[in-house]
Amino acid sequence: DVKVTQSSRYLVKRTGEKVFLECVQDMDHENMFWYRQDPGLGLRLIYFSYDVKMKEKGDIPEGYSVSREKKERFSLILESASTNQTSMYLCASSLKGTNEKLFFGSGTQLSVL
């Protein structure tokens, strides 16, 4: 089975801190994604990566950056955390074919105080 592992289940940070969310997948997937999920707003794509060192902005990239130095690892960085970035963050991965399933990690619930 594909495993997508997010490093933290819960995280509490202070406003202005730099925050790193890590995601690792073990199935050699080309595509990796970061979503955030908020009540009433659903899942929104922050960034995605289709290859090592390649990244593209999603629908809400402001305030975030990403890093993909190795194929299995995709990091989301909050440069200066703000309270409106309190959310559930979900990492996902897939193969690059057109009809490949998307596999999600368990999520990181981030609270910014």
Next chain:
Amino acid sequence: KQEVTQIPAALSVPEGENLVLNCSFTDSAIYNLQWFRQDPGKGLTSLLLIQSSQREQTSGRLNASLDKSSGRSTLYIAASQPGDSATYLCAVRPLTSNTGKLIFGQGTTLQVKP
């Protein structure tokens, strides 16, 4: 712009009942549609993927159908159990997405009462 809608937002049924969850999308130019399950505070688990050329997919008590021309999909759950209680989301992959990006509905939260 592709939009995905799931109605109702919440559904409560007694155990043993057969039920249907609905998903509609505005643009039929899609590669596929996926149904996901999400338990509270957890990530999403892919249940079924229907390619645009297919009409339905089955897995155990789950059956998903796709009518691309009308922009609709249904997830049929047979003989529902309390363990089926979760939020079910559908998502489409537009033909414009060459990187696997999906457009999600907001989900239907299902409660199956013992």
